[in-house]
Amino acid sequence: MRFCVDSTILKDGVLSVVKALPLRSSMPVLDGVQLLADESGVLLRCSDLTLQKECRLPATVEEEGECVIKGRIFSDIVRKLPDGNAFFSVDGQTLTIRCSRSVNQLQCMEYDEFPQMTFDGDDTFTIVFDRDKGKKTIEHTAFAVALDDARPALVGVLMETEGKTLSMVATDSYQFAKNAMPIENEAPEKRVVVPGKTVSEIGRMLEEEEGKAELTFSRTHIKADMGATVLISRLIDSDYIDYKRILPKSCKTRVLVDRDVLMESVDRAQLVSREGNNSVLFKIGPENMIVKAESVVGKIEDEITAQVMGDGLNIAFNPKYVMNVLKNVESERVYLECNSPINPCVIRPVDDESSFYLIVPMRIF
Numbered sequence: 001m002r003f004c005v006d007s008t009i010l011k012d013g014v015l016s017v018v019k020a021l022p023l024r025s026s027m028p029v030l031d032g033v034q035l036l037a038d039e040s041g042v043l044l045r046c047s048d049l050t051l052q053k054e055c056r057l058p059a060t061v062e063e064e065g066e067c068v069i070k071g072r073i074f075s076d077i078v079r080k081l082p083d084g085n086a087f088f089s090v091d092g093q094t095l096t097i098r099c100s101r102s103v104n105q106l107q108c109m110e111y112d113e114f115p116q117m118t119f120d121g122d123d124t125f126t127i128v129f130d131r132d133k134g135k136k137t138i139e140h141t142a143f144a145v146a147l148d149d150a151r152p153a154l155v156g157v158l159m160e161t162e163g164k165t166l167s168m169v170a171t172d173s174y175q176f177a178k179n180a181m182p183i184e185n186e187a188p189e190k191r192v193v194v195p196g197k198t199v200s201e202i203g204r205m206l207e208e209e210e211g212k213a214e215l216t217f218s219r220t221h222i223k224a225d226m227g228a229t230v231l232i233s234r235l236i237d238s239d240y241i242d243y244k245r246i247l248p249k250s251c252k253t254r255v256l257v258d259r260d261v262l263m264e265s266v267d268r269a270q271l272v273s274r275e276g277n278n279s280v281l282f283k284i285g286p287e288n289m290i291v292k293a294e295s296v297v298g299k300i301e302d303e304i305t306a307q308v309m310g311d312g313l314n315i316a317f318n319p320k321y322v323m324n325v326l327k328n329v330e331s332e333r334v335y336l337e338c339n340s341p342i343n344p345c346v347i348r349p350v351d352d353e354s355s356f357y358l359i360v361p362m363r364i365f
Contacts, residue, residue: 001065001090003037005057007081007099013044013055014078016229019201021071022048029111032068033075035088037061045114046071051198051233052117068109069095077104117232119216119223126216127166128184131206134213137168137181138203140328140355145196146172153238157199161187169243170196175321176243176344176358177328184212193240194222198233205229247358248346251337255284256307256350259334262291263326265302269293270319272300279316279362284308284338293319315341316362325357 014033022030025048036043039061045054067090077097078086086099090108097104138157146154151173158169164187167180202224206213209226216223217235224231269280269291276295283290289306293299315338326334331349338345347357 001035001037001067002063002088003042003059003061004085004087005042005059007078007084007086009057010086011078011081013057013228014075016204017044017046017053017055018071018075019204020046020048020051020053020231027115029068029109029114031071032109032111032114033071034066034068034114036066037088038064045116047115047117049115049117050195051201051231053201053229053231055229057228065090067095068111068114069106070109074106077106117221117234119218119221119232124216124218125161125188125190126185126214127161127187128212128214129166129181131210131213133181135203135206137166137179138199138206141168141170141177141179142196142199142203143324143328144170144172144175144177145199153193153236153240156193156195156236156240158191158193158240158243160191162189163187168199169240171241171243171358174318174360175324177325178243178356180354190217191240192217192222193236193238195233195236198222198231201231201233205231246344247356248337248339248344251310251339251346253284253308253310253313253336253338255289255309255336255338256333257289257304257336259326259329259332259349261304262334263323265291265304266319266322266326268302269300270323272298273319277362277364278318278320279364280319280322281314281316281364282336284313284315284336286312313338313341315345316364317345317359318362321359325359329355329357 025031034045042057042059082100084100086097089096093108095106095108142157149155160167164183165180166183169178205226220235222233266280272295273280273293275297281292289304291302325347329349331351333350335348344358344360349355
């Protein structure tokens with residue numbers, strides 16, 4: 001195998017596909033990056049058998065061939081190559097990379113066949129949407145995905161399609177996020193659970209170019225084809241919670257407040273709260289709201305101008321969850337909707353009906 005490729009293009013491609021390398025694998029070959037050189041260029045591929053990413057690079061190929069190189073060391077070396085043309089050649093089990101005055105040699109991995117995920121099936125459908133809208137919807141939802149797999153479905157994002165709308169839902173049982181965006185084609189009424197890692201990777205892919213993007217779903221897989229880069233992932237085969245059943249239908253207390261002011265106040269309060277029970281208290285009165293935190297190191301109490309409708313209320317939260325939501329709201333003002341100190345609090349952007357957030361309070365009384 002012999003080919004020449006621009007080192008800058010190579011860096012971008014390698015750093016993209018290695019996101020699919022497994023943290024731990026029982027198959028040594030999956031720790032590697034597959035390089036395939038043919039008349040159409042060079043294909044890079046990584047897989048952990050749940051997520052696969054591949055990227056095709058323009059290259060001058062003198063001799064076709066393939067090899068698999070340890071992914072971590074390969075990406076580290078490629079990232080530090082000087083700018084210019086990188087010349088690759090394989091002699092036996094040794095890969096040589098020459099770029100400017102740098103010469104690097106790596107041993108190829110021994111393998112019988114590199115595992116490859118395929119995307120097929122009869123029951124498939126595709127949605128088309130704006131890349132920027134897709135990136136923002138993912139960003140404003142995926143932060144709430146659960147980090148442990150005690151409940152397998154919650155480590156994923158629920159994607160619901162109906163008509164010309166795609167909704168995304170994520171929750172870890174303490175924070176909940178739901179966002180919707182328009183799509184350009186009619187889609188069937190479907191519910192699929194996509195792994196959180198996959199959704200984050202799709203979000204990164206959407207940053208690479210502008211214009212339209214496509215996602216294709218089958219009964220068991222999702223595919224994101226961005227041209228030069230293609231992602232294939234298994235779906236999570238587990239039923240998502242019936243979230244609509246647990247969402248509040250009304251509220252006894254509704255507070256209208258400036259998002260930035262509230263976020264700055266909570267950010268200050270958590271400096272003190274983390275030395276205690278890690279809670280921030282919202283004291284909602286008839287004409288204002290007080291954000292309060294107290295611990296062994298001190299006390300912070302901020303009075304915030306707010307429009308309060310309904311009953312007064314004292315309710316406490318883990319400040320991390322409040323900040324997570326407020327950082328992902330673009331509206332200048334938000335509604336806080338509460339029913340009691342122990343029931344979840346809804347946070348809604350004032351000028352965006354497609355977004356809905358919920359935080360479970362802490363019991364400190």
